[in-house]
Amino acid sequence: MSSRDRLVQVTARLIREKGMAATGINEIITEAGLPKGSMYHYFPGGKEELVKAALHSYKEWLGQSFKARMKGSSTAEEGLCGIVDFFIHDLTSSDFVAGCPVATVALESAGTSPGVSDGVREVMDHWIAGLCASLQYKGRAGNKNTAIDFITHLEGALVMARIYQSTEPLERLKLKITELLQNDYTTS
Amino acid sequence: MSSRDRLVQVTARLIREKGMAATGINEIITEAGLPKGSMYHYFPGGKEELVKAALHSYKEWLGQSFKARMKGSSTAEEGLCGIVDFFIHDLTSSDFVAGCPVATVALESAGTSPGVSDGVREVMDHWIAGLCASLQYKGRAGNKNTAIDFITHLEGALVMARIYQSTEPLERLKLKITELLQNDYTTS
DNA sequence: TTAAAAATAGACCGGTCTGTCTATTAATCC
DNA sequence: GGATTAATAGACAGACCGGTCTATTTTTAA
DSSP states (O other), X not given: OOHHHHHHHHHHHHHHHHOSTTXXXXXXXXXXXXXXXXXXXHOTTTHHHHHXXXXXXHHHHHHHHHHHHHHTXXXXXXXXXXXXHHHHHHHHHTTTOOOOHHHHHHHHHTTTOXXXXXXXXXXXXXXXXXXXXXXXXXXXXXXXXXXXXXXXHHHHHHHHHHHHTOSHHHHHHHHTHHHHHXXXXXXX | OOXXXXXXXXXXXXXXXXXXXXXXXXXXXXXXXXXXXXXXXXXXXTHHHHHHHHHHHHHHHHHHHHHHHHHTSSSHHHHHHHHHHHHHHHXXXXXXXXXXXXXXXXXXXXTTOHHHHHHHHXXXXXXXXXXXXXXXXXXXXXXXXXXXXXXXXXXHHHHHHHHHTOSHHHHHHHHXXXXXXXXXXXXX
């Protein structure tokens, strides 16, 4: 992996674990095994640019994962269920350390860092649009609100899952998927 | 207001706006207009103790508010709707700066600060229990899962609301309250 | 009134923060 | 092969971090 990618990956991981403010430049470069000069070579904008790159990376990675899970499922329900399972696996295999970095950064940056907030919004828009497209691919209406409601509940469940160190909130979300999709047969 | 209370209130506000890690001791005491000695007099445990006190304050404040809204409503639906309205008001009147501090701190501390994580869990337990009791008071079963589902969705909606600087996610939650309560007539 | 306790006040410490700067090495291109 | 650019390397700066410590002032209680 290139030095640039390594910086982005390390940043993404640390942000996922403890947020943006608590993640330091020195920590990032140490874990990436690179000098500070390299970091400012690839990201002249400093920490903010690096965080935005990490968000972008996460946007692509998860967007692809969403699409793959939907395409590999025979129904929309199964697809959404697969997405939740993806997070369940992510949380359990990381001992509930790897949450959704978007939510963390969103809450940290909402009032203080407009540039980062824009990045967060961009990621969310991407996921919603991708989910709509996938739902339509599965013969659903693919209403934007359906995707939004799903992601809203998912974000809430991810918060609760980390609080209680339990996948139960995500399991409960899975139980509600059918209900959530029942209004997605016609356009609104 | 006492010096101690002022410290707690300032801390709670700053944490709500930008999280725990980005909020510094010096910033807190400056805004509270107190010297550092006073802060460590009331909170010998330092930042962690102060954060926990802020969480506790928020727990009580919001717990009371929940109960009041439920008691002042004729139905359970109306009560939950009132709780959502409370957050809508909170967000709009603060220009979407005042989110849910519990979620922010939860995500920041999940893997790094066990003491704070415990505090977060305690707040959440308190809210859930209070909500269950209020639902029973309104003639509902007051299943724990009903309260959990509501709060889960609420937390998700609060994240989305701050991302999009819009109350729409919370308005959408209100539309789902009836559906959410439909399984709370019998115990499970 | 005086002794003890509570609260205020802020200098100070070692460490870390982001970010800048100057070299030096490695790769690329003509 | 020589010049130009990319990348690595890390010393350094100035600010700020959480936290400790010693006074001083205020309040309380005997």
